[in-house]
Structures are given as C-alpha cells and as structure tokens.
Amino acid sequence: xxxxxxxxxAPALAGAILLLGPLPARPQTDFSAxxxxxxxxxxxxxxxxxxxxxxxxxxxxxxxxxVDDQFAPLTEKIVAAIRTLSDEPIKYVINTHLHGDHTGGNxxxxxxxxxxxAHENVRVRMTAADSPEGALxxxxxxxxxTLHFNGEEISVIPAVAPAHTDGDSFVYFRGSNVLHTGxxxxxxxxxxxxxxxxxxxxxxVDVLNQILELSQTAAGFLSGFGNAPGAYPERPVGAxxxxxxxxxxxxxPGHGRLSDEVDVLDFRNMLVIIRDRVQVWAERGMTLxxxxxxRPALGWQARYGSETGPRTTRRFIExxxxxxxxxx
Amino acid sequence: MRSADHRSLVGVAASLAALSVALPxxxxxxxxxxxxxxxHEWEQPEGxxxxxxxxxxxxxxxxxxxxxxxxxxxxxxxxQRQCWPHSxxxxxxxxxxxxxxxxxxxxxxxxxxxxxxxxxxMDGRPHPPEYALHTWYGFxxxxxxxxxLVVTTSHVKExxxxxxxxxxxxxxxxxEYFTRHGENLLTMVAVFDDPIYLSEPLVRHMSFRYDPNGxxxxxxxEERELVELGGAQLIPHFLPGENPFLEGANxxxxxx
Numbered sequence: 001x002x003x004x005x006x007x008x009x010a011p012a013l014a015g016a017i018l019l020l021g022p023l024p025a026r027p028q029t030d031f032s033a034x035x036x037x038x039x040x041x042x043x044x045x046x047x048x049x050x051x052x053x054x055x056x057x058x059x060x061x062x063x064x065x066x067v068d069d070q071f072a073p074l075t076e077k078i079v080a081a082i083r084t085l086s087d088e089p090i091k092y093v094i095n096t097h098l099h100g101d102h103t104g105g106n107x108x109x110x111x112x113x114x115x116x117x118a119h120e121n122v123r124v125r126m127t128a129a130d131s132p133e134g135a136l137x138x139x140x141x142x143x144x145x146t147l148h149f150n151g152e153e154i155s156v157i158p159a160v161a162p163a164h165t166d167g168d169s170f171v172y173f174r175g176s177n178v179l180h181t182g183x184x185x186x187x188x189x190x191x192x193x194x195x196x197x198x199x200x201x202x203x204x205v206d207v208l209n210q211i212l213e214l215s216q217t218a219a220g221f222l223s224g225f226g227n228a229p230g231a232y233p234e235r236p237v238g239a240x241x242x243x244x245x246x247x248x249x250x251x252x253p254g255h256g257r258l259s260d261e262v263d264v265l266d267f268r269n270m271l272v273i274i275r276d277r278v279q280v281w282a283e284r285g286m287t288l289x290x291x292x293x294x295r296p297a298l299g300w301q302a303r304y305g306s307e308t309g310p311r312t313t314r315r316f317i318e319x320x321x322x323x324x325x326x327x328x
Numbered sequence: 329m330r331s332a333d334h335r336s337l338v339g340v341a342a343s344l345a346a347l348s349v350a351l352p353x354x355x356x357x358x359x360x361x362x363x364x365x366x367x368h369e370w371e372q373p374e375g376x377x378x379x380x381x382x383x384x385x386x387x388x389x390x391x392x393x394x395x396x397x398x399x400x401x402x403x404x405x406x407x408q409r410q411c412w413p414h415s416x417x418x419x420x421x422x423x424x425x426x427x428x429x430x431x432x433x434x435x436x437x438x439x440x441x442x443x444x445x446x447x448x449x450m451d452g453r454p455h456p457p458e459y460a461l462h463t464w465y466g467f468x469x470x471x472x473x474x475x476x477l478v479v480t481t482s483h484v485k486e487x488x489x490x491x492x493x494x495x496x497x498x499x500x501x502x503x504e505y506f507t508r509h510g511e512n513l514l515t516m517v518a519v520f521d522d523p524i525y526l527s528e529p530l531v532r533h534m535s536f537r538y539d540p541n542g543x544x545x546x547x548x549x550e551e552r553e554l555v556e557l558g559g560a561q562l563i564p565h566f567l568p569g570e571n572p573f574l575e576g577a578n579x580x581x582x583x584x
Contacts, residue, residue: 039459049459187498250461258461262412263498266486272563273397280567294568299393302524303497 031073036081043176059086060150069105096182107134121167166198187256190316201319208268215249215261279324362542379573391525398493401564415487417496477506497524
C-alpha cells in the first residue's frame with residue numbers, strides 16, 4: 001500500500017475528492033441548518049445522519065465509540081445527538097479515511113478525551129497536510145485491529161487495495177452485525193478516487209468484493225477477516241439468508257442510505273460493467289473523448305451521475321480511462 | 329400509440345382514486361384467503377420473456393441501456409443471485425398464487441417466490457426516512473378507500489419489472505389498488521413511478537380467483553454450484569450494440 005504523501009494538501013482535509021485535475025469550488029455548507037439525526041441500525045449501533053454523511057455510533061456500558069466525526073462546526077450537534085442515546089463519555093473515534101468531512105471533528109473530540117483511531121496512512125497524510133496535532137490519530141494500524149467494547153468485538157479492517165484513498169478502513173461491529181464502509185461504498189454517486197491521496201478508482205472493485213466477503217462471512221465471523229475468497233466454505237450467504245429469514249450484515253455507507261450485501265453487489269457490478277465498456281473501447285482505439293461521447297455510464301447516469309461538483313460522470317470515466325490505459 | 333395506452337391506464341387509476349376519495353370511507357373489506365392468478369393476454373410465456381421484448385414498458389434510454397446489456401448468465405455465475413426473491417416490481421405479477429391474511433394493524437401477503445412475506449401496515453404509521461434500508465418488497469402502508477385497498481410502497485431495493493433485464497431503481501414508488509368484486513374476483517391495478525428508468529408511469533393489472541381449497545406450493549431454492557468464470561471481476565453483460573439476442577427485437581419502441 002502506497003505511503004507517498006508529498007502531494008497531500010490542505011484541500012484534502014476539507015473533504016476534497018480529487019479525481020483528476022483541479023477540483024471545482026465546493027459550495028459552502030450552511031452548518032447552522034444541519035440536523036444530526038440518530039437512527040437505530042441494529043444492536044448497539046446507530047447511524048448518525050447529517051450533512052449528507054453517515055457516522056456510526058456504538059453505545060453501551062463501556063461508553064461511546066464513534067465512526068467518523070464530520071466537520072468541526074458540527075461537533076456540538078453531534079455530541080447532542082449522541083447524548084440522546086447515552087450519557088457515557090465518547091472514548092474512541094475511528095476515522096474511515098482522512099477527508100475533512102469525516103475527520104473534521106477530531107480535534108474537538110480529542111479535547112473531550114476521545115482516542116482518535118485510524119489507518120497509519122491517515123496520520124501520515126494529515127501530518128503532511130499540516131493538520132493540527134490535536135486532530136491527528138493517536139492510535140494507528142496497518143492491519144486488522146479489534147476493540148472489545150460494549151459487549152462485542154469491533155473490528156477495524158484496512159481495505160485490501162487503495163480505492164477512495166490509500167488509507168481506507170471499514171469498521172465491523174460483530175455482535176450487532178453492522179459494517180461501516182466509509183466512502184469506498186456510497187449510494188449517492190459513482191465511486192470517487194482521491195488520486196492525490198493514493199486513491200485508485202478500480203481499486204474499488206477489489207474493496208467492494210472485500211465488503212461482500214465480509215458481509216457473507218459475518219454470521220460465521222471468527223478470527224479471520226474474510227479477504228480471501230472461499231476462506232469460509234461454510235459461511236451463510238447473505239442474500240439467501242435474508243430470503244430464508246436469517247440475519248444479514250447491515251451496511252452503513254459513507255454517504256447515502258443504509259444498505260446490505262445486495263446493494264453493494266449491484267454497485268460493484270455497475271462499476272465492473274462500466275469499466276469493461278471503457279476498457280474494451282480504449283483497446284479498440286477509441287480516444288477518451290470518443291469514449292465519453294459514447295456514454296459508457298449510460299444505465300446508471302441518472303442514478304449516480306452528476307454534471308457538477310467533485311464527482312461528475314465525466315471525472316468518473318476519466319479516472320477509469322486513466323487506469324485502464326495505464327495497464328495497457 | 330402505446331404511450332397513449334399508458335396514459336389512459338394512468339387516467340383509469342387516477343379516476344379510481346379520485347372516485348374513492350370522493351366517497352366516505354367504509355369498513356375494510358375481507359380479502360383474506362388464497363387467490364389464484366387469472367392469466368392475462370399480456371403475460372410472459374412460460375420460462376420468461378425473450379431478451380429484447382420490452383413492449384408495453386415505457387422505458388427511457390437509461391433503462392434500455394441496462395436491458396440491452398443484460399446477460400442471463402449473470403444469474404448463473406453469481407452465487408448471491410441464485411435465490412433472491414423478485415422485488416415488488418415483479419413479485420406481484422408472477423404466475424404464482426397469493427395468500428392474504430388480515431390482522432388489525434396489518435395485511436400480510438404471502439407470495440410464492442421464496443415464500444417471502446410482504447407486510448402492509450394499516451395502523452397509520454409513517455414511512456421511514458429516506459436513509460432507511462431498502463428491501464425487496466419495500467415499506468408499504470395501506471388504507472381502505474371505499475371498498476378498495478390502496479397500498480403505497482417506498483424503500484424498494486433495485487430490481488426488475490420484467491425478467492429479461494428491465495430494471496427498476498431503488499427510487500421507485502408503487503401505488504396499488506386492490507378491489508374485491510363479489511365472492512370470487514380480486515383485481516389489482518399497480519402504478520409504478522420510477523424517475524430513473526421510466527419515461528412515464530407504468531400501469532399494470534392482475535386479477536385473482538378465490539380458491540378456498542388452495543395450497544401454497546413449495547418453492548424449493550437450493551444453492552447451486554458457483555460457476556467459475558473468472559471470479560467476481562467478471563460480470564456477464566453485453567457491450568452496447570453487441571447483444572446478439574436483440575437482433576430483430578423491437579427494442580427501440582420507446583426510445584426517446
């Protein structure tokens with residue numbers, strides 16, 4: 001996994017998602033209008049929804065564990081939402097990646113006593129971007145790590161490949177059977193790779209497969225982390241389990257609605273089909289502009305595409321084209 | 329011409345709803361029991377429709393792109409798909425019988441596909457927030473308007489409205505009108521609104537015959553051996569313009 005960080009810059013910490021070329025200006029978020037809503041997912045775990053991003057929170061006798069903390073100006077609202085669930089202290093904050101819309105509250109919550117936990121590349125890149133010391137993760141990892149908290153195992157699992165960034169992680173609440181994916185899986189747009197922070201658009205295929213493997217292995221999850229296909233031959237299959245009344249893993253995306261294995265599978269298939277179109281057309285000699293004009297994302301553009309903002313359909317296709325032609 | 333047909337069907341449904349609204353609500357009608365589907369002229373042949381047969385479906389170019397790309401092999405090579413239920417976009421229109429149970433706060437539909445149960449809440453509860461989980465049958469609420477059960481469904485997972493790759497999105501909204509006519513006939517009109525894949529509302533209908541002696545057939549579904557075709561990196565599909573099964577099919581009928 002790449003640890004190159006020299007090109008990391010402050011905009012990355014403002015939630016920038018660099019695909020290719022300079023970012024267009026992001027509209028300012030009016031934080032005063034944002035409401036943070038708790039939504040019970042399963043067991044100890046709630047989803048905190050607000051400002052278009054999703055946090056996860058575990059509440060119980062051991063205290064509060066938070067996954068991602070959005071923007072700094074929202075900390076008081078986030079804490080107020082948590083206080084509707086628990087009066088216990090916020091002991092851990094886990095960052096799924098380095099972007100500022102997921103780490104912006106680090107300094108505020110660290111000042112309240114929370115331990116900030118993240119992939120080592122998150123600290124490397126935040127440090128390179130001159131983030132304040134108080135915002136940096138103080139507990140980092142490069143492999144799977146498990147917290148025993150609120151009566152269940154909470155596993156923080158690095159992505160198997162660079163995708164959204166090179167420091168992506170998932171948080172799996174084993175007892176509650178809930179997985180927070182960070183931004184490698186979203187329901188609001190095409191996947192986005194922050195190439196300035198080591199992201200790779202096609203790495204999402206491997207990482208979405210990892211999520212699928214995790215969700216399939218969830219009920220039989222013991223000591224492994226499910227990255228190797230076929231590693232758990234006796235595993236129950238999620239969608240089949242749902243059809244027959246068994247419990248499936250519920251998946252909290254970085255942005256968008258609560259999901260399950262089937263939603264992730266559809267998202268993965270979409271990416272693979274669009275990748276195939278771009279790759280075959282490039283191999284046949286079509287230029288990037290010819291490929292874009294042929295609309296390889298047609299079929300999903302109305303659902304995930306955008307003509308404005310940081311995640312446009314064009315940038316998505318450009319990112320795929322850059323990677324498939326680099327491989328040729 | 330076909331579009332006009334759809335508009336007229338929407339008009340019928342709207343008129344039904346308007347008429348119902350104009351009348352005072354009555355006590356609920358007993359629609360419980362076992363219902364056999366009555367075959368219609370529009371039904372797909374046994375074994376499913378041909379690839380490229382999308383007649384009577386008001387699809388936009390996004391939906392056509394998905395349907396043209398559909399390769400049935402995807403159901404063979406992806407283990408996860410083998411026992412998936414049909415979504416609400418199709419389940420109520422399969423050839424399978426249906427069983428209905430009425431309780432004070434809900435009506436439960438049992439459709440044969442995977443023996444899944446579909447709950448329609450009758451207690452006035454609101455639909456969940458948009459960020460809630462979407463499921464195969466979605467979240468349904470119902471109310472009696474005159475003698476018609478009007479069911480509103482949201483939060484549906486992406487699925488299909490026809491078994492040849494015609495998709496519906498997870499943003500589909502479905503309104504169904506169930507009306508019992510005498511002892512033996514139950515009719516259903518469903519209006520599908522999908523801003524992603526439909527160019528106008530899709531209206532479908534189905535009729536059922538009461539069968540007091542009906543028995544729900546079993547729906548065995550066993551995991552089959554996963555066919556290895558390169559693992560999860562390979563998703564069967566046809567490239568645009570290269571689906572050999574579409575030759576001669578009337579695939580551009582609704583193209584905008």
